[in-house]
Amino acid sequence: MDLGFTAEEEVFREEVRTWLDLNLPAEWRNGGVGGYREDADESTQRQWQRRLYEGGWLKLSWPKEAGGREATPVMQALYHEEMAKAGAPGILGRLGVSLLAPTLLVHGSPWQKETYIEKILSGELIFCQGFSEPDAGSDLAGLRTRAERHDDQWVLDGQKTWSSGAHYADKSFLLARTDPGADAHKGISFFLVDMHQPGVEVRPIRQMTGGGEFGEIFLTGAKVDDRDLVGEPGAGWKIGMTVFGFERGGLAQAARFERAVAELATLARNRGAGADATVRQRIAQAQIEAHVFRVIGLRNLSSAQRGHAPGPEASLTKLYWSEMDKRIQETAVDVQGPYGALAPDSPFAIEDGRWQFGWMWAQAETIYAGSSEIQRNIIAERVLGLPRGR
Numbered sequence: 001m002d003l004g005f006t007a008e009e010e011v012f013r014e015e016v017r018t019w020l021d022l023n024l025p026a027e028w029r030n031g032g033v034g035g036y037r038e039d040a041d042e043s044t045q046r047q048w049q050r051r052l053y054e055g056g057w058l059k060l061s062w063p064k065e066a067g068g069r070e071a072t073p074v075m076q077a078l079y080h081e082e083m084a085k086a087g088a089p090g091i092l093g094r095l096g097v098s099l100l101a102p103t104l105l106v107h108g109s110p111w112q113k114e115t116y117i118e119k120i121l122s123g124e125l126i127f128c129q130g131f132s133e134p135d136a137g138s139d140l141a142g143l144r145t146r147a148e149r150h151d152d153q154w155v156l157d158g159q160k161t162w163s164s165g166a167h168y169a170d171k172s173f174l175l176a177r178t179d180p181g182a183d184a185h186k187g188i189s190f191f192l193v194d195m196h197q198p199g200v201e202v203r204p205i206r207q208m209t210g211g212g213e214f215g216e217i218f219l220t221g222a223k224v225d226d227r228d229l230v231g232e233p234g235a236g237w238k239i240g241m242t243v244f245g246f247e248r249g250g251l252a253q254a255a256r257f258e259r260a261v262a263e264l265a266t267l268a269r270n271r272g273a274g275a276d277a278t279v280r281q282r283i284a285q286a287q288i289e290a291h292v293f294r295v296i297g298l299r300n301l302s303s304a305q306r307g308h309a310p311g312p313e314a315s316l317t318k319l320y321w322s323e324m325d326k327r328i329q330e331t332a333v334d335v336q337g338p339y340g341a342l343a344p345d346s347p348f349a350i351e352d353g354r355w356q357f358g359w360m361w362a363q364a365e366t367i368y369a370g371s372s373e374i375q376r377n378i379i380a381e382r383v384l385g386l387p388r389g390r
Contacts, residue, residue, distance in 0.1 A: 005074065012075050016082040023051050029087035042092055042168060049091035049123040058097055058121045066105060073304035077297070080252035085259070095164065096120040096127035099243045100173045107190075107231045107239050116192070130160040130174030130193065130217055131240065140175070141184040141237070145219060147176035147191065149233075154178075154191065154224045156199075160217040162368070166202045167215055169195050173243075175236050188236035192228040199223065209360045210345065251301065253321055254294040257328065260358075261286045264332050267355070273335040282331045289324045296320065312382035319375040322365040329359040 005013070028044055052058050061076050062068025071079070091097060101120045104112055119125040136142040145158025156176055163172065172193045179187035195202070199222035204212035231239050265274075265283050273279045296317055332355040333340035344353030344360075366372045380386040 005078070009074055009078060012071075013078045013082060016079050017086075019055060019057075020082065020086045020088070023055065024048075024086055024088055028089050030089060041089060044089050045092040046123050048089050049093055049097070052091065053122045062102070062105065073301055077251040077301050081255045084252040084255040091123070092165070092168070093120060093123050093126045095129050096125065096173075099129065099246050100127050102246050103173075103239060103242050104230070106242055107235075109227070109230075111227055112192070112230065125171060126165065126169045127192075128163045128166040128169035128172045128195070128217075130163055130172040132162045133159060134161050140240070141188070143175060143177060143188065145174070145176045146180065147178045147189060147224070149178070152226045154189075154226070154229065156191070156193065156219045156222045156224060158219050160219075162205075162214050163202075163217050164214040166195070166217055167204050167212065171195055172217065173230075175240055178233050178236075182234065185237045186234055188240070189233050190230040190236040190239040191224045192230065193219075193222060193224055197222060207360075207364070209357055251294070251297045254290070254297045257290040257293060257321065257324065260325075260328055261290045264328060264335075267332060267351070268335045271335050271337070271350075273337075279331070279335055282327075286324075286328050286331060289327070293321055293324065312378050315370070315375040315378040316383065318369060319372055319379070322362075323372060325365055326362045329355065329362040333359050 028048060049058075056067075056069070057079065059066065059068035060071045060079055062070070064070055069075075097120060101117050104117055108116070116125065120127060130145075131140060131143075133143050133145060136144065143158075145156065145160065147154040147156045154176075156174075158176065160166075160172075160174065163169075166172070172195055174191050174193050175188050176191060177187050178189040181187070193200070195217075199220050201218040201220070202215050203218070204215040206212050261283070264286060268274050268279055268283060300313075300317065336350050336355065339348065339350050340356070342349045342353065342356065344357040346353060349356060370378075381388060
């Protein structure tokens with residue numbers, strides 16, 4: 001594991017910082033504690049995405065022939081870390097930018113590349129993801145949404161859920177079963193679906209935070225042109241695995257938690273809770289865990305730099321940070337005393353209720369992207385080699 005950065009990498013870090021100083025307004029920077037309130041800031045996210053696109057940052061890791069910089073995994077991690085440290089907002093089309101665009105670069109037809117990639121990156125086209133279903137979340141191969149071929153179109157019927165940004169998306173990249181008689185993993189295809197057509201209904205899911213970042217998608221006779229089928233019929237599982245391979249984590253998350261712990265310590269001092277030995281111990285533990293998470297990120301980064309693909313060890317990372325964040329947020333609510341019971345939008349809530357919002361958001365972190373129970377099973381079976389229970 002390499003704990004240091006080269007001179008070239010530090011020069012790149014300074015380049016990112018300088019650009020942020022010139023292009024990220026103070027009013028766009030968020031507090032960095034427990035989930036960005038994206039449903040209230042669509043305009044900001046759209047404008048920020050456009051600036052990143054024009055600055056060339058959204059193709060950072062792409063090949064030079066595709067307009068990218070061929071940034072190493074370390075450089076990519078440094079970029080995301082500096083974004084997190086600066087409190088940069090999210091971008092409105094983040095799923096399209098981080099997952100779909102690079103996937104189309106690999107699997108898309110020439111028409112799909114020419115039609116979609118630049119519009120996805122610039123924010124002209126916003127995509128949501130249509131993978132999970134009510135009975136096929138962790139078991140994605142069990143999806144039931146079906147697509148049937150009629151002339152030069154496909155007709156889709158089914159339901160998707162937990163689709164972030166579905167309520168404002170122009171299109172969805174979606175998996176549907178095209179061959180019911182095939183093996184579960186081989187009868188799935190990958191489509192680009194127009195969200196504004198008849199036959200597509202979006203129902204936002206309101207969370208306990210008050211936000212509605214994701215929703216359900218109901219497909220009833222929705223149509224997709226043949227040219228919006230990505231790859232060959234039945235290749236959807238393989239393409240879906242490519243999508244998952246572009247998911248990110250690492251040092252940006254570490255920076256977020258380190259910042260949260262520092263602000264937690266400030267909160268405890270301001271509330272007069274610093275004299276409590278138990279509170280001091282909990283904050284010290286949070287600092288230790290945040291540092292350990294950074295070291296885990298560096299270990300993963302060193303592995304990626306040597307060309308190793310992420311394996312089941314990624315479950316360790318996800319389990320660790322999601323459970324850690326719950327403990328951080330619980331401590332923040334506790335040190336507020338009676339004020340910790342207030343809703344985030346209460347006029348009496350401390351620091352505009354951001355810690356209460358963070359606490360509620362953290363409850364979801366141990367469920368989405370694979371629940372803690374699922375992650376422990378993966379670790380037990382695929383990392384430790386333990387036998388399956390009966």
